[in-house]
Amino acid sequence: MAGIYIHIPFCKQKCTYCDFHFSTTFTAYREKMIEAIVEELKTRVNYLGKQTISTLYFGGGTPSLLTQEELKLIVETVHQNYRVEPEIEFTLEANPDDITIEQLLMWKAEGVNRLSIGLQSFLQEDLDWMNRAHSAEESVSAVKLAKEHGFSLTVDLIYGLPNRTNFDWEYNIEKLVALSPDHISAYCLTVEKRTALYKLIEKGDLPEVGEDDQSEQFEILVRKMKESGYQQYEISNFAKEEAYSQHNSNYWRGVNYLGIGPSAHSFDGESRRWNVSNNPQYIKGVEEKTNYFEEEILTPKDMFNELLLTGLRTKWGVNLELLSFKHCPSKQFYKQLDSFKEFELVNEEEGVLYLTEKGKLQADHIAAMLFLE
Ligand code: SF4
Structure with missing residues (x-):
């Protein structure tokens, strides 16, 4: 069992907070990019060995900009070259402004059964400063339309936004819960240095966001999701009736995956590999069969730390025995673990470590303190 991720590095416009790899000026090389993606799929056919593909994920960028011919070509290449x-x-992944009846029917015809819709906020003022291409009204109709067409849905929201109160955040959650998607992902806004948002805050056009406000909004999120029947199965991910993301759950469980396209990451159980985050360099590298990626062999300590970080964030926790197979935990690890248990941040049940509700507020910090040096 393994997954394939395909990165489509095109966007209509640049969202102010976005730090992903994409381009808004791609018309001249669009066709070459699709050809390179297809070629990379063909040449890396042995990367996953004999494993079968159980999840396929188109992310970006904006994969909802793909035409039917482009999507079909990529999907057919997957089926022709891999055991699916x-x-x-x-x-x-689809932006609300791309969701129409025609598009939904087309995606269905090509085998898509789950849409990941980036709404981010139901407040128009937020969408304006974010420079999102969709309106608040379009968000609601897009989710309703996708549901009517039978897609499993995950919807993204962002909390900890400038100028937003806890009351605004509750409003956003309630609006989303009323639409009843199977799955919700909610991410805390991070202001990355090379983004337009960073400059807006630096110039004083938007206020800085306080960490306390973000923590409070996370607590509101967890409470309201629980009240609305969503299970928090990963720190930022919530599902109704076990509609977990199989693709992402596999990442967290350490299942192998193949990443195709510029900036895409791959994992084969022993090493990580990442493609260059530059569209022309990626196309040239694939065409000329020169290196367009970097690779890192994971040490047992790296594997230990990764399993700890991803496992602790999920409802399945981290099995201490499995962790010890990666690397023997140090005395310092057990000492730190005892201290976290004492402060009721981590629980241990039948050899499995879980974060408590209080611990979830500091998930990354707790994992970092337990890492092997
Ligand atoms: S549409 Fe998505 S990938 Fe593109 S700029 Fe906006 S947030 Fe980034």
């Missing part, structure tokens, strides 16, 4: 299970989870 009969019932796969096939997710495509």
Whole structure:
């Protein structure tokens, strides 16, 4: 069992907070990019060995900008070159302004069964400073339309926004819960240095966001999700009736995956590999069969730390025995673990470590303190 991730590095416009790899001026090389993605799929056919593909994920960028011909070509290449299970989870990230009846029918025809919709906020003022291409009204109709067409849905929101109160955040959650998607991902806004948002805050056009406000909004999120029947199965991910993201759950469990396209990451159980985050360099590298990626062999300590970080964030926790297979935990690890247990941040049940509700507020810090040096 393994997954394939395909990165589509095109966007209509640049969202102010976004630090992902994409380009808004791609018309001249669009066709070459699709050809390079197809070529990379063909040449890396042995990367996953004999494992079957159980999840396919189109992310970006904006994969909802793909035409039917482009999507079909990529999907057919996957089926022709890989052993794909009969019932796969096939997710495509879609922006609300791209969701129309015609597009939904087209995605369905090409095998997509799950849409990941980036709403971010239901407040128009937020969407304006974010420079999102959709309006608050379009968000609501897009989710309703996608549901009517039978797609499994995950919807993204962002909390900890400038100028937003806890009351505004509750409003956003309630609006989303009323639409009843199967799955919700909620991320805390991070202001990355090379973004337009960083400059807006630096110039004083938007206020800085306090960490205390963000922590309070996370607590509101966890409470309201629980009240609304969503299970927090990962720090930032909530599902109704176990509609977990199979693709992302596999990342967290350490399942192998192949990442195709510029900036895409791959993992084969022993090493990580990441493609260059530059569209022309990526196309040239694939065409000329020169190096367009970097690679890192993971040490047992790296594997230990990764399993700890990802496992602690999930409802499945981290099995201490499995962790010890990666690397023997140090005395310092057990000492730190005892201290976290004492402060009721971590629980241990039948050899599995879980974060408590209080611990979830500091998940990354707790994992970092337990890392092997
Ligand atoms: S649409 Fe998505 S990938 Fe593109 S700029 Fe906006 S947030 Fe980034």
